[in-house]
Amino acid sequence: xxxxxxWSAIAVIVLASTTGDVLLSRAMKQVGDVxxxxxxxxxxxVLARVLRNPNFLLGVLAMTVAFYSLLFGLSxxxxxxxxPASASLTFVTNAIAAKMFLHERVDHRRxxxxxLVAGGVVLLAA
Amino acid sequence: MRFLGVRALAPxxxxxxxxxxxxxxxxxxxxxxxxxxxxxxxxxxASIGDSLLSRGMKQVGGISLNHLPxxxxxxxxxxxxxxxxxxLGFFASYMTALSWADLTYVLPATSLGYVxxxxxxxxxxxxxxxxxxxxxxxxxxxxVGFVTQGPALTHHPAKAQANQEYEPARREP
Numbered sequence: 001x002x003x004x005x006x007w008s009a010i011a012v013i014v015l016a017s018t019t020g021d022v023l024l025s026r027a028m029k030q031v032g033d034v035x036x037x038x039x040x041x042x043x044x045x046v047l048a049r050v051l052r053n054p055n056f057l058l059g060v061l062a063m064t065v066a067f068y069s070l071l072f073g074l075s076x077x078x079x080x081x082x083x084p085a086s087a088s089l090t091f092v093t094n095a096i097a098a099k100m101f102l103h104e105r106v107d108h109r110r111x112x113x114x115x116l117v118a119g120g121v122v123l124l125a126a
Numbered sequence: 127m128r129f130l131g132v133r134a135l136a137p138x139x140x141x142x143x144x145x146x147x148x149x150x151x152x153x154x155x156x157x158x159x160x161x162x163x164x165x166x167x168x169x170x171x172a173s174i175g176d177s178l179l180s181r182g183m184k185q186v187g188g189i190s191l192n193h194l195p196x197x198x199x200x201x202x203x204x205x206x207x208x209x210x211x212x213x214l215g216f217f218a219s220y221m222t223a224l225s226w227a228d229l230t231y232v233l234p235a236t237s238l239g240y241v242x243x244x245x246x247x248x249x250x251x252x253x254x255x256x257x258x259x260x261x262x263x264x265x266x267x268x269x270v271g272f273v274t275q276g277p278a279l280t281h282h283p284a285k286a287q288a289n290q291e292y293e294p295a296r297r298e299p
Binding site for chain 2: 025109116119124
């Protein structure tokens with residue numbers, strides 16, 4: 001039963017952090033190149049545009065959910081399982097979500113990168 | 127030096143270059159030295175910030191649920207305070223990177239932080255690093271190598287729309 005709780009926490013962490021990453025990425029694409037915008041309109045314009053973006057606020061909310069799920073998960077299971085499992089699965093789910101929702105061209109190179117990094121993260125915790 | 131070679135191409139030449147990779151790296155999608163610095167900022171701030179928070183919280187000691195206000199007092203610890211500052215720097219540089227690069231580029235490209243953390247553990251904290259961990263480092267480095275060979279930003283309708291909305295002066299007549 002405890003293992004079921006642990007894997008549920010991992011699933012929620014992966015889902016929430018993927019949602020957060022996708023929303024933050026979409027928000028920043030809507031804001032546009034921050035460096036160019038800063039040079040053109042100043043720092044306050046950049047901050048106002050980022051903080052007023054609904055996707056940014058929802059993304060931060062999703063990241064908060066992921067963080068608290070991690071804390072709950074750590075109270076049920078081992079950090080050596082939860083941290084690498086959620087981190088490496090997030091790399092793969094992000095690639096899927098970026099292709100589906102952000103319409104990024106995830107070619108073989110990017111799939112290979114996501115899988116290699118995910119595998120590497122698992123081994124680092126071994 | 128790969129990107130320097132691409133940078134040398136004139137924009138109009140790069141735009142019609144027969145190699146799709148060079149076309150993608152042309153103009154605004156090109157990863158300049160300044161953008162590599164932002165990616166390095168994401169990597170360094172995240173890994174060093176996490177290390178400092180970890181060290182600081184170990185100095186503070188265990189915090190029980192009955193004494194939650196102790197968490198607030200923990201920020202007085204210099205390591206915790208510096209760690210929080212670095213994590214704020216991480217968030218700012220991560221957002222900046224996402225404003226001009228794909229999510230599937232930024233995440234693997236900045237995963238060198240895991241490698242850096244392991245190297246800090248090995249050479250600064252004198253922890254033992256197993257063979258499996260060294261293999262993990264090789265895999266992550268290979269993943270970073272794979273993704274940074276390609277374009278940072280692929281076709282993105284939302285960005286095109288945003289540019290039209292915010293930069294009307296840049297539109298072609």
